[in-house]
Amino acid sequence: MGFTPDIAAIRFGEGLAPGIDPATSVDAVLGQLRGPDLAAQQFPIPKLAELQGEFAEISRLQRAARRGRNGPDVEELTKSYKQARRGLNLRLQGALMPVLSRSITTAQPFRERLTRFWADHFTAVGRNNLTRNAGPSYIEQSIRPHIAGRFTDMLKAVMTSPMMLDYLDQSTSIGPNSRAAKGRRGLNENLARELLELHTLGVGGAYTQTDVRQLAELLTGMSTEISSGFVFRPKFVEPGAETVLGQSYGGGPPAIEDVMAFLDDLAQHPDTVRHIARKLAVHFTSDAPDEGMIANMADAYSSTGGDLMAVYDAMLRHPFAWASFGQKVKQPVDFVVSAMRVLEIPPASLHKLNRSKRLAYVTGPMAAMGQQWHRPGGPDGWPEGAEAWVTPPGLAARIQWAMAAPSAFFRSLPDPRDFVSSALGSVADEKVKFAARAAETRREGVGLILASPAFQRR
Amino acid sequence: MSDALSRRGFLLRASALGCSAAASPFMTPMTFAQARGDNRLVVIILRGAMDGLDAVRPIGDRLLRQYRPGLGMSLDSSTIDLDGYFALHPALTDLMPLWKQGELAAAHAVSTPYRDKRSHFDGQDLLEAGTGTDVDGPQVRDGWLNRMLQVLPGAGSETAFAIGRSEMKLVSGRAPVSSWSPDGRLDMSPQARLLLEEVYHDDPLFQVASMDAIAIAENLGLASDNSFGMSGRDMRAAVKTANAAGDASVLAGFAARRLNEEARIAAFSLGGWDTHRAQTRGISRALGSLQDAILTLKRELGPRWGKTAVVAVTEFGRTARENGTRGTDHGTGGAMILAGGAIRGGRVFGDWPGLEEVALYARRDLMPTSDVRSYIAWLMRGLYGLEKSTLGTVVFPGLQLGRDPGLLA
Numbered sequence: 001m002g003f004t005p006d007i008a009a010i011r012f013g014e015g016l017a018p019g020i021d022p023a024t025s026v027d028a029v030l031g032q033l034r035g036p037d038l039a040a041q042q043f044p045i046p047k048l049a050e051l052q053g054e055f056a057e058i059s060r061l062q063r064a065a066r067r068g069r070n071g072p073d074v075e076e077l078t079k080s081y082k083q084a085r086r087g088l089n090l091r092l093q094g095a096l097m098p099v100l101s102r103s104i105t106t107a108q109p110f111r112e113r114l115t116r117f118w119a120d121h122f123t124a125v126g127r128n129n130l131t132r133n134a135g136p137s138y139i140e141q142s143i144r145p146h147i148a149g150r151f152t153d154m155l156k157a158v159m160t161s162p163m164m165l166d167y168l169d170q171s172t173s174i175g176p177n178s179r180a181a182k183g184r185r186g187l188n189e190n191l192a193r194e195l196l197e198l199h200t201l202g203v204g205g206a207y208t209q210t211d212v213r214q215l216a217e218l219l220t221g222m223s224t225e226i227s228s229g230f231v232f233r234p235k236f237v238e239p240g241a242e243t244v245l246g247q248s249y250g251g252g253p254p255a256i257e258d259v260m261a262f263l264d265d266l267a268q269h270p271d272t273v274r275h276i277a278r279k280l281a282v283h284f285t286s287d288a289p290d291e292g293m294i295a296n297m298a299d300a301y302s303s304t305g306g307d308l309m310a311v312y313d314a315m316l317r318h319p320f321a322w323a324s325f326g327q328k329v330k331q332p333v334d335f336v337v338s339a340m341r342v343l344e345i346p347p348a349s350l351h352k353l354n355r356s357k358r359l360a361y362v363t364g365p366m367a368a369m370g371q372q373w374h375r376p377g378g379p380d381g382w383p384e385g386a387e388a389w390v391t392p393p394g395l396a397a398r399i400q401w402a403m404a405a406p407s408a409f410f411r412s413l414p415d416p417r418d419f420v421s422s423a424l425g426s427v428a429d430e431k432v433k434f435a436a437r438a439a440e441t442r443r444e445g446v447g448l449i450l451a452s453p454a455f456q457r458r
Numbered sequence: 459m460s461d462a463l464s465r466r467g468f469l470l471r472a473s474a475l476g477c478s479a480a481a482s483p484f485m486t487p488m489t490f491a492q493a494r495g496d497n498r499l500v501v502i503i504l505r506g507a508m509d510g511l512d513a514v515r516p517i518g519d520r521l522l523r524q525y526r527p528g529l530g531m532s533l534d535s536s537t538i539d540l541d542g543y544f545a546l547h548p549a550l551t552d553l554m555p556l557w558k559q560g561e562l563a564a565a566h567a568v569s570t571p572y573r574d575k576r577s578h579f580d581g582q583d584l585l586e587a588g589t590g591t592d593v594d595g596p597q598v599r600d601g602w603l604n605r606m607l608q609v610l611p612g613a614g615s616e617t618a619f620a621i622g623r624s625e626m627k628l629v630s631g632r633a634p635v636s637s638w639s640p641d642g643r644l645d646m647s648p649q650a651r652l653l654l655e656e657v658y659h660d661d662p663l664f665q666v667a668s669m670d671a672i673a674i675a676e677n678l679g680l681a682s683d684n685s686f687g688m689s690g691r692d693m694r695a696a697v698k699t700a701n702a703a704g705d706a707s708v709l710a711g712f713a714a715r716r717l718n719e720e721a722r723i724a725a726f727s728l729g730g731w732d733t734h735r736a737q738t739r740g741i742s743r744a745l746g747s748l749q750d751a752i753l754t755l756k757r758e759l760g761p762r763w764g765k766t767a768v769v770a771v772t773e774f775g776r777t778a779r780e781n782g783t784r785g786t787d788h789g790t791g792g793a794m795i796l797a798g799g800a801i802r803g804g805r806v807f808g809d810w811p812g813l814e815e816v817a818l819y820a821r822r823d824l825m826p827t828s829d830v831r832s833y834i835a836w837l838m839r840g841l842y843g844l845e846k847s848t849l850g851t852v853v854f855p856g857l858q859l860g861r862d863p864g865l866l867a
Binding site: 168169172173174176181185186187188189190193197203208209212329356359360364365367368369370377378380383385386387388390391392393394395396397399400403404429431432434435438439440441444447448451452453456457 | 505506574575576577578579580622623624625630636637638639641642643644645646647649650653654656657658659660661663664667668670671674675694696697700701703729732734735781782783785787788820
């Protein structure tokens with residue numbers, strides 16, 4: 001099996017949609033990544049940096065409330081702080097809507113898929129009152145602009161994002177011999193370890209506990225501040241050079257360039273190249289991907305210094321990318337957005353959903369399917385294997401949603417006999433076509449099609 | 459296909475089968491076997507690496523306070539002395555009555571064979587695989603709890619329940635295991651159910667999962683013929699149930715209800731243990747959940763608690779010294795918590811290696827002196843009479859069980 005537009009839309013996009021023409025060639029799929037980011041323009045999400053001023057303002061209100069807690073204005077102060085915080089959180093939670101709307105309507109769906117892939121690769125969850133729901137803003141700033149660029153640039157953007165530095169405890173890690181330590185504070189090796197294990201070399205990579213420790217020392221100074229976001233704090237920096245993966249970094253006056261030099265080297269490390277190539281291959285093609293395809297992708301990475309377009313190109317031009325169709329199961333968010341896309345749920349009706357309806361129709365069911373919105377269990381992100389998702393409770397939740405949710409958005413659903421071809425095109429099998437004909441109601445017919453392996457797989 | 463699958467032919471075949479048990483891999487004859495005895499085993503996986511030195515504190519060693527000046531290790535009125543050497547974390551206060559009744563114990567300085575890389579994810583994989591580090595990929599695919607079921611006489615598909623929304627590698631393997639989340643439901647017309655069986659028929663992954671889901675939901679009264687249209691009260695109720703589905707008390711309550719019926723073994727996970735920063739706050743919350751789970755099990759199991767062993771295990775321990783941010787980093791040796799009326803409690807098991815720097819693993823972590831698997835194996839031997847040779851080959855390949863620690867009352 002080679003390239004077909006339907007497979008391209010299902011495997012490397014957000015699925016079929018009646019009103020959107022699928023890409024007709026590999027070039028067209030790659031072309032979705034070139035030129036302006038139309039979906040981001042149409043459905044804007046604030047970047048983390050754009051929220052920083054508001055974060056600062058809210059924490060100022062919080063401090064004022066705390067200072068005035070015994071004074072006459074205590075109620076007023078507390079109220080304005082709580083109002084501001086609540087307003088922010090409601091707005092950030094509302095970012096679910098542009099995220100879904102992009103996937104449902106875009107003609108550049110490969111962008112959305114890659115954005116989710118890389119956001120998962122660089123999983124970070126907000127850890128304080130202000131950033132708790134800022135996941136989409138982190139992605140908008142540090143991930144999305146780099147998905148078709150160089151891996152090094154994305155890596156640097158992530159490692160200087162306050163979101164990641166807080167999530168993996170880097171912001172308060174201090175060189176034990178630095179000026180700020182004063183014999184009391186010191187290192188936290190969380191980010192150093194996950195940077196090597198998850199983000200670059202992979203757990204099988206050639207690093208030791210000593211590398212983790214040296215890297216933790218090298219990363220000191222990479223910190224955050226509520227008003228400005230990222231900040232490099234020379235006072236935190238462990239004095240002296242650090243040897244990581246056999247190379248020495250730093251040794252002069254504290255400088256962020258030492259960290260950047262290390263990240264440049266790390267991005268080109270052969271273990272990183274293999275890890276990234278394999279991870280992309282696993283995500284997009286198969287839980288047991290073709291080694292030849294991975295080798296091509298790794299070669300493309302190495303020969304271009306980590307140009308991700310070249311890596312995607314190598315993947316999409318390998319026959320395995322098409323021959324392995326059906327081996328992956330959609331993750332819950334992928335399932336839900338692809339269903340909404342083929343149902344043509346209008347963004348306007350999504351935007352009308354209040355908080356409790358969002359929970360009932362979208363995020364609650366996704367959690368029951370095993371994927372809580374922007375809350376993966378750990379920095380390793382969501383699991384890839386089909387077995388991790390198609391469990392009795394996970395599948396029951398998918399079936400339950402497929403049967404019940406579509407009718408929440410429409411008074412009348414499409415005729416299942418038509419819907420089977422809009423949802424599955426040329427990949428519809430006889431059994432699902434039969435179910436579409438034999439169902440007793442439209443609601444169950446549509447539900448059966450969405451719950452079918454043909455729709456759940458890609 | 460078109461001949462075999464005309465609407466008429468389909469309906470005829472469907473009615474001949476009815477909701478026949480024969481069609482479901484879940485309803486094998488083994489389901490009705492009754493040779494499991496009365497003993498119950500609950501396995502709780504503590505994901506994220508519980509700090510054993512904080513949960514069960516060796517306060518008798520003054521080095522503990524030296525290593526951890528910022529982690530609240532001081533001796534004061536809040537200290538819950540266990541045996542003059544170890545003390546319980548204050549967040550576990552409500553478990554003290556169990557300790558006094560001999561229903562709570564710990565094993566200290568334990569670990570899996572996992573060493574050095576200190577990755578949560580590899581560490582958890584090895585903990586659930588129950589193998590040594592010398593075993594390659596494919597063999598690690600099934601989990602030790604599943605392999606125990608494979609050799610447990612009379613075990614059926616309802617003997618063991620894995621509870622929660624995320625995958626438990628611990629129970630994966632060829633022995634049938636029920637897995638379900640407390641908020642799970644399945645509502646659809648009989649016709650839709652039959653069609654769904656057809657749609658899944660040729661896809662083994664979906665077929666098995668859906669058959670199990672249908673059988674479990676029906677068995678537990680969580681299925682109906684009418685799918686609710688997602689409006690009004692049902693919707694709000696579903697959201698409420700879903701929000702609580704991951705709570706420790708909800709998971710444990712669901713486990714207890716299963717154990718009060720057919721099930722003899724239950725497993726679920728609790729998270730929140732990765733305390734790199736501000737550990738005193740983080741671990742109190744996580745230990746509070748563990749305490750909730752244990753107390754819920756005791757309350758809900760009633761008289762069956764007397765025949766129950768609860769074992770809580772984690773992927774590895776944490777550094778002996780506090781790090782620079784009032785937390786601890788990934789370590790090696792740690793502790794496991796044991797509870798239940800079947801446990802010979804009121805004691806801390808294990809060979810205590812001490813905290814002197816030379817006694818630490820890599821001069822940073824508590825030295826593991828026993829294998830977490832050997833305690834679990836001895837539990838299985840005591841609860842289910844499994845042979846040592848089976849435990850050391852099939853369930854935990856290559857494990858030397860060592861001497862019997864006498865975990866059971």
